[in-house]
Amino acid sequence: MSLPYVILTILKDNDSTGYDVTKKLSGTIGLFWSASHQQVYRELNKMLKMSWVNSSFFPQQGKPDKKIYSLTEMGVAELTKWVESPIKEQVMRDELSLKIYAAQKINNQNIKKQLHQDLKKRQQELILLRKKGEQSSSLKPLDELYIKRNLYVLEADIKWIKQAILIL
Known part of the structure; x- marks a missing residue:
């Protein structure tokens, strides 16, 4: 399992900021996956380049514009492909x-x-x-x-x- 698929799964529910994605990692998903704020933003940028997600800016009063990420059809297709692929053997790092x-x-x-x-x-x-x-x-x-x-x-x-x- 890798972080891009975690993010795609989160975005499948709702469009979100990178900060919101990171917050959701402390909820139920945090029981089986964790990532730092920096890792999330790095992956979101890669996913933008691969067209798995789009981003749009929403102006805020007295604050920088909020960047909202949304899942694309290509992102849904990639998530579906990953879900349907065989489960890889877990590598134990203890x-x-x-x-x-x-x-x-x-x-x-x-x-x-x-x-x-x-x-x-x-x-x-x-x-x-x-x-x-x-x-x-x-x-x-x-x-x-x-x-x-x-x-x-x-x-x-x-x-x-x-x-x-x-x-x-």
């Missing part, structure tokens, strides 16, 4: 596993401290996500599905970190 591996290579015992900190952080995230999931009556079915997936991942990570602490 900084935590790499740090444990590297710490063992250089005989660094501080990794346990980091594991305890990371465990605490993930346990707090799990509590917050469970609270969000308890609001399931007000959630859309797909939002509930994304929350469940993240709960499964967090629970597995917590279990794995506890095992790593015991082994180290």
Whole structure:
């Protein structure tokens, strides 16, 4: 999955500014994808050149004009093509596993401290996500599905970190 398809998906709902796109990444989409403000604007500029999106300016009183991005037919076609293409195998890039591996290579015992900190952080995230999931009556079915997936991942990570602490 790549950022252009996230942006195309967001723009499929509503025309938006780059700032609005970034804000939407902190909502439901933020459960499975993140990007910085700079990354979003860089991709929007590329997508303009590829004609996947259009932009128009709306004047504002006492502020710079607001640039609004909208999805083009070509953008919809590209999004459709991507959705219908086979799912690529996910490449695992796990900084935590790499740090444990590297710490063992250089005989660094501080990794346990980091594991305890990371465990605490993930346990707090799990509590917050469970609270969000308890609001399931007000959630859309797909939002509930994304929350469940993240709960499964967090629970597995917590279990794995506890095992790593015991082994180290």
